[in-house]
Amino acid sequence: MVDSPFDVEIRVGEVLEAEAFPETDKPKMVKLWIDLGEEGEVQSAAQLGYAHDPEELPGKQVLCATNLGSVRIAGFKSEALTVGVPDEDGHPVLVEPSREVPLGGVLF
Structure with a gap:
């Protein structure tokens, strides 16, 4: 991770894979696998199923907070908070860049 003057670091990633996550107690949860470029791949659980079908998410660039630690949700390790x-x-x-940008870029 790069040094940042901010407590929260938000990076650009590309959704590699997405699938419904019915094992949780929250409705419309989705499991995401996100490529952050040189920063590697992270997983994220997000309640996106109301506005986004999991099938439409792969290939989308998204913003996610990457330095908040991780949490297990119904056995799934969520390592990033996808921003919406x-x-x-x-x-x-989802919050998306208005055009394609390099993966791993930090929001400033």
């Missing part, structure tokens, strides 16, 4: 904002119904919608 609520839609008009309050469901998370």
Whole structure:
């Protein structure tokens, strides 16, 4: 990881794989495998199924917080917090770069 003056480090990644995560007690959870370029691959569990079908996510660039530690959710190790904002119904919608950018880039 690069030195950052901020407590939270948000990086650009590309979703490699996504699948439904029905084992959790939260509805519409999705398992994500995200490529951060030179930083490697991370896993993330996100409640995105309301606004995004898992099948449409591979290939998308996303923003994720990568230095918050990890947590196990129903046996799945979530290592990054995928960033989203609520839609008009309050469901998370992914935040994406407006054009393709290098993987692993840090938001500033």
